[in-house]
Amino acid sequence: MxxxxxxxxxxxxxxxxxxxxxxxxxxxxxxxxxxxxxxxxxxxxxxxxxxxxxxxxxxxxxxxxxxxxxxxxxxxxxxxxxxxxxxxxxxxxxxxxxxxxxxxxxxxxxxxxxxxxxxxxxxxxxxxxxxxxxxxxxxxxxxxxxxxxxxxxxxxxxxxxxxxxxxxxxxxxxxxxxxxxxxxxFVGILCFVTSSLITKPLKTLMKFVQRITTGQLDQKVDVVGKDEIAELGNAFNHMAEQLQRVEQSRQEFVSNVSHELKTPLSSIKVLTESLIFQENVPVEMYKEFFTDINSEVDRLNNIISDLLTLVRLDQREVPLNINTVNLNDVTQGILKRLIPLAKKKEIKLIYESHKDITAEIDEVKFTLAISNLIENAIKYTPNGGEVKVIIQSDLQDVFITVKDTGIGIAKEEQSKIFERFYRTDKTRNRETGGTGLGLAITYKTIVMHNGAIVVESEEGEGSTFVIQIPLRHVWEGGTR
Known part of the structure; x- marks a missing residue:
């Protein structure tokens, strides 16, 4: 049979x-x-x-x-x-x-x-x-x-x-x-003969699917017409493009992780070899080099901690601890902690809200996400600039706006800034001490809260990030 x-x-x-x-x-x-x-x-x-x-x-x-x-x-x-x-x-x-x-x-x-x-x-x-x-x-x-x-x-x-x-x-x-x-x-035979019109493109599509399963992700079928088979072909091409993007993102992520980990390790190796192969090294140099080594170790620790946080967020290993929280208090607490960083650069921190707003959030994770956003705004705003945080809400959602007068982001790079280790300036994060994972963690946290984050920016004029999350958290399967 x-x-x-x-x-x-x-x-x-x-x-x-x-x-x-x-x-x-x-x-x-x-x-x-x-x-x-x-x-x-x-x-x-x-x-x-x-x-x-x-x-x-x-x-x-x-x-x-x-x-x-x-x-x-x-x-x-x-x-x-x-x-x-x-x-x-x-x-x-x-x-x-x-x-x-x-x-x-x-x-x-x-x-x-x-x-x-x-x-x-x-x-x-x-x-x-x-x-x-x-x-x-x-x-x-x-x-x-x-x-x-x-x-x-x-x-x-x-x-x-x-x-x-x-x-x-x-x-x-x-x-x-x-x-x-x-x-x-007659109908059966006619259908048998004409069924090749259906089975032939399906067989072709199956060959491309089999190639993808072997790792050949650069596959694309020729789509003819606008029928269901054509829709299936378009869906396959879209899937293949997404797989290519995922694979490219994976390779870039591995490369970036390797690069980020290799840089402090290389610094540590150079510093330790300098101490090992030099004779009569003064105590002051030992202290200076060990201080640098300690700094690089801290950087390694921060990178690994952020990576673990992202992995756990991706795999939902860390469940959300949802509670009703006053967002005004949370935001003011974040700004209070960041005042010293702003004062060093003489940056003016402005907080704006016209009413108390409460929302169902995981306070710890959400605080980290907002902190990353505001801290970035301070880091990439020149001395004497301004960072404004605005909280608003309607009947369903809360909107948190972080606006700065910083260096801005190029249009072609705005869609990539939430990718892991992506840098608009390849040297900027190292100079400011960041790991390149802060915005990725912020993005993932907002998504876990069923929200969205968008950015508008002009180079040399500053950036505006807008976070939108529902006032009531929607769990999988409904609101509870």
Missing amino acids: KWFQSLRWRLLVLFFIVSFMPLTFFSSVLLSRMEFYFVKKAQQEWLSKANLVSIQTKEGNYLKDASNYNYFSSRIIEMSKEKDFDCRILVVDKYGFVVVDSSFTALNKTIMNKQIFDALNKKDSAEKYQLGDQTIINAAVSVPDKNNKDEVLGVVILSGNIDSVYKSLADMKSQIYLLSLVTSL
């Missing part, structure tokens, strides 16, 4: 089944309606023939005047043998006594059944019933009195075979079912 694993063969079987079943059902309904129509038509024809016999019986007044009985009997027998009739004809009086029977089977006997009784009450009918392997129709029509139409003198009964109708239906049934089968096969 390996052939059935092919999508094209499964489509063939599927379309055959899907087309054959409705066609079979439709054929059954059609045959049923045709049978009803032909039987109804046959009943009407037999009632019409019975009415002809009834009219002749009435006009001849044969049921009241027995003087012409022999002629009447002969006439009935002749009519039963005519091509238009070819049936058994019975005439019974109002008491059910058989006056004439073209087959002589029930002559001079009494017959009374529901159909005859209904006909005596002027309810003419034609009924179908099965006699052995034959299908018979009995048509019963009343015979009124010639002189008094309200009086019924008897009933004319015609009994005929309609097997020809069912033979025609049987022939049509075979043809209809055969046509349904052929049509279903």
Whole structure:
């Protein structure tokens, strides 16, 4: 059954089944309606023939005047043998006594059944019933009195075979079912042939997917049209681009980590070798070099701590400890701690808020994120500049704006500043003592709070960072 694993063969079987079943059902309904129509038509024809016999019986007044009985009997027998009739004809009086029977089977006997009784009450009918392997129709029509139409003198009964109708239906049934089968096969084969239009691009796409699984991320499929297959191709290309970006980011991250760790290690190695290979080194130099070594060790420790923080944030190893916190108090506390850093550069710190704002946050993590942002603004603002922190809110969100008059960020670099170790100036972070991970930690923390952070900046004019987070924290699965 390996052939059935092919999508094209499964489509063939599927379309055959899907087309054959409705066609079979439709054929059954059609045959049923045709049978009803032909039987109804046959009943009407037999009632019409019975009415002809009834009219002749009435006009001849044969049921009241027995003087012409022999002629009447002969006439009935002749009519039963005519091509238009070819049936058994019975005439019974109002008491059910058989006056004439073209087959002589029930002559001079009494017959009374529901159909005859209904006909005596002027309810003419034609009924179908099965006699052995034959299908018979009995048509019963009343015979009124010639002189008094309200009086019924008897009933004319015609009994005929309609097997020809069912033979025609049987022939049509075979043809209809055969046509349904052929049509279903044709639809299935047509779908099998045209399914290549679907399976071919899917097979091509699968080849590219397999290449990606082997590490060949530079894959791109040619997209033609605007159908679902084209959408799938576009989604694949987008996925491949994202994977390339992730891989490139990973490689850059590894490279940056290696570089950041190697720089202080290299400094430590140079300082220690200087002490080892020099003779008669003065105590003052020992102190100076050990102070530098201690500084580089602190830098290594800061880098490793920030890296661990980022990893834990990425993997959600550190759960959020959400509490309702007054953001005004948190922000003022941060500014109070950073006043000494601002005073060194004669930078003016401005705090602006027009009302108390409380929000559901993890105070420790959120404080670190805001501290990183404000500290960066101070570090990259020239002496005598200004850093402004503004807190606002609406009914749903709180907005924290950090605006500085610093050196600014180039337009092409603004989308990259939240990447790990990314530097707009490759030497700036080392001069200011940063690890290059502060904004990445800030970004990740804001995202964990279901918020967003945007930046607007002009080189030489300063930067504006705006943080937006919901007042009520939304947990996965809903607010609690």
